[in-house]
Amino acid sequence: MTSLVLxxxxxxxxxxxxxxxxxxxxxxxxxxxxxxGANVGAVAEAAAKIPxxxxxxxxxxxxxxxxxxxxxxxxxxxxxxxxSHILAAATAVGKNVLPRVAALLDVQQxxxxxxxIDADTFVRPIYAGNALATVKSSDSRKVxxxxxxxxxxxxxxxxxxxxxxxxxxxxxxxxxxxxSELSKSERPELTAxxxxxxxxxxxxxxxxxxxxxxxxxxxxxxxxxxxxxxxxAGFVPNDxxxxxxxxxVAPDLYVAIGxxxxxxxxxxxxxxxxxxxxxxxxxxxxxxxxxxxLVGDLFTILPELDKAL
Amino acid sequence: xxxxxxxxxxxxxxxxxxxxxxxxxxxxSGVKMSMNPFDEIAVEEAIRLKEKGIATEVIAVSLGVTQCxxxxxxxxxxxxxxxxxxxxxxxxxxxxxxxxxxxxVEKEGIDLAILGKQAIDDDMNATGxxxxxxxxxPQGTFASKVEIADGVASVxxxxxxxxxxxxxxxxxxxTADLRLNEPRYASLPNIMKARKKTIDVLKPExxxxxxxxxxxxxxxxxPPVRKAGVKVADVAALIDKLRNEAKVI
Numbered sequence: 001m002t003s004l005v006l007x008x009x010x011x012x013x014x015x016x017x018x019x020x021x022x023x024x025x026x027x028x029x030x031x032x033x034x035x036x037g038a039n040v041g042a043v044a045e046a047a048a049k050i051p052x053x054x055x056x057x058x059x060x061x062x063x064x065x066x067x068x069x070x071x072x073x074x075x076x077x078x079x080x081x082x083x084s085h086i087l088a089a090a091t092a093v094g095k096n097v098l099p100r101v102a103a104l105l106d107v108q109q110x111x112x113x114x115x116x117i118d119a120d121t122f123v124r125p126i127y128a129g130n131a132l133a134t135v136k137s138s139d140s141r142k143v144x145x146x147x148x149x150x151x152x153x154x155x156x157x158x159x160x161x162x163x164x165x166x167x168x169x170x171x172x173x174x175x176x177x178x179x180s181e182l183s184k185s186e187r188p189e190l191t192a193x194x195x196x197x198x199x200x201x202x203x204x205x206x207x208x209x210x211x212x213x214x215x216x217x218x219x220x221x222x223x224x225x226x227x228x229x230x231x232x233a234g235f236v237p238n239d240x241x242x243x244x245x246x247x248x249v250a251p252d253l254y255v256a257i258g259x260x261x262x263x264x265x266x267x268x269x270x271x272x273x274x275x276x277x278x279x280x281x282x283x284x285x286x287x288x289x290x291x292x293x294l295v296g297d298l299f300t301i302l303p304e305l306d307k308a309l
Numbered sequence: 310x311x312x313x314x315x316x317x318x319x320x321x322x323x324x325x326x327x328x329x330x331x332x333x334x335x336x337x338s339g340v341k342m343s344m345n346p347f348d349e350i351a352v353e354e355a356i357r358l359k360e361k362g363i364a365t366e367v368i369a370v371s372l373g374v375t376q377c378x379x380x381x382x383x384x385x386x387x388x389x390x391x392x393x394x395x396x397x398x399x400x401x402x403x404x405x406x407x408x409x410x411x412x413x414v415e416k417e418g419i420d421l422a423i424l425g426k427q428a429i430d431d432d433m434n435a436t437g438x439x440x441x442x443x444x445x446x447p448q449g450t451f452a453s454k455v456e457i458a459d460g461v462a463s464v465x466x467x468x469x470x471x472x473x474x475x476x477x478x479x480x481x482x483x484t485a486d487l488r489l490n491e492p493r494y495a496s497l498p499n500i501m502k503a504r505k506k507t508i509d510v511l512k513p514e515x516x517x518x519x520x521x522x523x524x525x526x527x528x529x530x531x532p533p534v535r536k537a538g539v540k541v542a543d544v545a546a547l548i549d550k551l552r553n554e555a556k557v558i
Contacts, residue, residue, distance in 0.1 A: 100439065109403070308548050
């Protein structure tokens, strides 16, 4: 029984959520990693150092350069016969590609698992994490996306996997990558950050994020997040969103500023180790999950906080 | 161009769900049900494509128990032309839904299928991708913008680092993310009109699909409850707690 983990990477290397997916795969037994893209030699070498992976399959082909679902799923399907489990972190790439693989293999995917019970049985949150379902799959092969915040990532170094070059699968060319508009930030990625400072509707506009939250995040080495309300209002870009349908995070410290605490936001951050809430409404639901609450006007509190740090 | 939108009947997003005491699932009897919010966005997008003259017909499809007709009526009141209910008491999983939708797509000669990216009950985020795979169609998931011209759908997608645009040769599947549009409310006259629109009822066997689930629910639990902590008086007290008690900064 061997698992194959689709590794998600960018210019900075293999993403941390993929190392959480490896942690889940290791619970099932032997695991291999898959690196597919253009000019991925360095990525493959980095992948080979991840403890828990015994072999890295590498495909160098421009067809995989932008992680499109159609070619990647065809590739995974071509490799599936050798594997009992196919896994990926529930990142934008994993969520896009793996259900396609599952359907082509006639398998019901196990989405966003938060625990591994045995080779067939897994725990996954449903209803925005308000319930945890333990489900047993009757499919002979399992296709799984992994909730990264529920599995401590394996280290980036310490392993020594073999590297095997494999060839690309056929591509039909019905989908084409056109362009990306990626947010530029010097700060850590939301899903890998130890500290997150998030703003909500109470921030009132995007300038206040820059003026009041950024300096605090800078001092704490924190990532900046946001509630759906703040993203919908256009204060910050979509990739800042924490919640049921945005990013699911579990940092050591989560600071929620001007966020009321709607169910769908709590779904994305309630597993954080320590939660701080700053809100002028003392009855806001966010205080029901906060370890430390501070009731007051954020426009007074944030400059004070900045000065005190 | 014929459009299909899939609409799911789910527990209303405002309801605080309760796990059943026998751990067999979540209590749904006597609970307010509504259209999955992402599917409302999908319906809105389909109707806008018809209003722009790009689509000629919008067919709403729901799958499940008889009461899914109410969800279809909502889609019809928003502006879909007709409805199809694939009626079954089996608890459908995304793979079964995708197979049934594929059969409907082929029966109706659909050019573009728009689905919500995720249902807020099982949070699977899979049906659209699976439908695209089974049809051999390209997919534009988590869409925040869709433009159609010359047989190509340009889809802007919400991805981890920001936005990404892909071009899909039609026919294709698109799944709607939150910021694709703001769904309209159905007006009273349109709700009345929707009552006269057709809903065809089909059974899975008529579509040649075995909808049996592949997953068995072993149990459903409440997650551990997080307790409310303390309120602190001021910034100095907060920093003291974070430094000396929680030791996180």
